[in-house]
Each structure stands twice: as C-alpha cells, then as structure tokens.
Amino acid sequence: EIVLTQSPGTLSLSPGERATLSCRASQSVSSYLTWYQQKPGQAPRLLIYDASNRVTGIPARFGGSGSGTDFTLTISSLEPEDFAVYYCQQRSDWPLTFGGGTKVEIK
Amino acid sequence: EVQLVESGGDLVQPGGSLRLSCAVSGFTFSSYNMNWVRQAPGKGLEWVSFINTGGDFIRYADSVKGRFTISRDNAKDSLYLQMNSLSDEDTAVYYCARDLTTVTRAYDYWGQGTLVTVSS
Numbered sequence: 001e002i003v004l005t006q007s008p009g010t011l012s013l014s015p016g017e018r019a020t021l022s023c024r025a026s027q028s029v030s031s032y033l034t035w036y037q038q039k040p041g042q043a044p045r046l047l048i049y050d051a052s053n054r055v056t057g058i059p060a061r062f063g064g065s066g067s068g069t070d071f072t073l074t075i076s077s078l079e080p081e082d083f084a085v086y087y088c089q090q091r092s093d094w095p096l097t098f099g100g101g102t103k104v105e106i107k
Numbered sequence: 108e109v110q111l112v113e114s115g116g117d118l119v120q121p122g123g124s125l126r127l128s129c130a131v132s133g134f135t136f137s138s139y140n141m142n143w144v145r146q147a148p149g150k151g152l153e154w155v156s157f158i159n160t161g162g163d164f165i166r167y168a169d170s171v172k173g174r175f176t177i178s179r180d181n182a183k184d185s186l187y188l189q190m191n192s193l194s195d196e197d198t199a200v201y202y203c204a205r206d207l208t209t210v211t212r213a214y215d216y217w218g219q220g221t222l223v224t225v226s227s
Contacts, residue, residue: 001169034213036152043202043217044144044152055207055215087152091212095168096154 004099023088116221129203145199
C-alpha cells in the first residue's frame with residue numbers, strides 16, 4: 001500500500017499569506033496525485049488532479065506541483081474561505097490512499 | 108444539477124449488517140465510475156471501494172475486503188454498499204463520490220454523507 005505523508009499537520013497563517021502544503025508518497029505515484037479541500041461538516045471538494053490540473057471553478061491562487069514522490073499544494077494568497085483541511089490522494093495503485101491531512105488555520 | 112444522495116446510515120450492533128444507497132441525478136450515471144469513501148469522527152478520509160461503469164471491475168480497501176460489497180443499478184441510477192460483520196472501526200460518515208472521468212480517479216462530486224454508528 002502506498003502511504004502518503006502530509007506535512008505540516010497544522011499550518012497557522014494569516015489571510016494574504018502564502019501557504020505551502022506537502023504530500024510525500026512512500027513510492028512513486030508518477031503524477032497521479034489529487035488534492036481536496038474539506039471544511040467542517042462538508043464533503044471534500046476537488047481542487048487539483050494529476051498533480052497540477054486545476055478543476056474548473058477553482059481559483060487560480062491554488063496551484064499544484066510535483067511528480068514521483070514529492071508534491072506541493074500552494075495557495076498564493078490566503079482568502080478567509082481557504083482556512084480548511086487539505087488532503088492528498090494517490091490513484092497510481094490499488095488500494096487508493098489518502099494522506100492524513102493538513103489543517104490550515106487562522107493565525 | 109448533479110446530485111448524489113446517500114441513505115441507509117444507522118446505529119447498528121457489532122457483527123451486524125447495513126446497506127447503504129446512493130441515489131444520483133443530473134448526469135448519466137451509467138457513464139461514470141463510482142466510489143465509497145468514509146471518514147471516522149474527527150479523522151481523515153479513507154477510500155473504501157470502487158466500481159466501474161459496468162459493474163465488472165471492483166476494488167476494496169483491505170480493511171473492508173470480504174465484508175463489504177459494492178454494487179450498482181444503472182437502470183435505477185443508484186450505487187450500493189452492503190456492509191456485513193460490522194465493527195466499531197467501521198463507525199464513520201460514508202460518502203459516495205463520482206470519478207472525474209473514466210480514466211481519472213479523482214472525485215468531482217460527493218454526496219452529503221450518511222452516518223454509520225457501530226455500537227452496542
């Protein structure tokens with residue numbers, strides 16, 4: 001099973017700051033890495049698929065990069081609605097797996 | 108408007124069974140692969156199961172293999188998850204989720220979730 005490790009566990013930032021979230025895979029997942037955002041009481045929301053492809057309707061401040069085992073989700077300038085938990089997921093191999101999540105909280 | 112609506116969540120005793128349903132609308136269900144994803148209270152996301160459009164390619168997480176069965180009825184626009192031999196570790200909100208494309212296993216639409224509580 002491919003293990004995804006997200007860091008940091010919690011990121012404390014202020015609106016307007018840049019957020020950099022990491023997802024590291026225990027083995028190569030090529031570019032088959034997805035990012036989701038989840039707010040309390042809501043279902044997850046798809047942000048980025050295949051490492052860097054932003055879904056229609058997702059603001060341009062969200063960007064994904066990486067390949068192989070190291071991936072990054074960057075939020076260029078945090079808006080109040082961006083404070084949430086972010087998960088990565090790999091689709092390179094079965095079973096599909098999620099990372100443990102990074103909480104982006106208001107500092 | 109795309110909608111996925113889960114139902115069937117309940118309080119069940121350890122060792123019991125439950126069947127979850129996911130009724131969809133707003134898209135051609137038979138053209139999309141589907142998944143179940145769960146989230147234990149206060150915890151992260153866990154992929155549970157996948158079924159392709161025709162129902163002839165299925166995968167499970169190791170934690171549910173042999174106990175859970177995913178199925179679909181394309182004529183009824185519905186996805187199902189039969190859960191047997193439930194334990195407290197199965198307590199979670201269960202989401203049904205649609206694959207973005209037939210080759211991209213990223214979930215672009217999710218239901219609101221249905222809560223399964225396993226407790227005596």
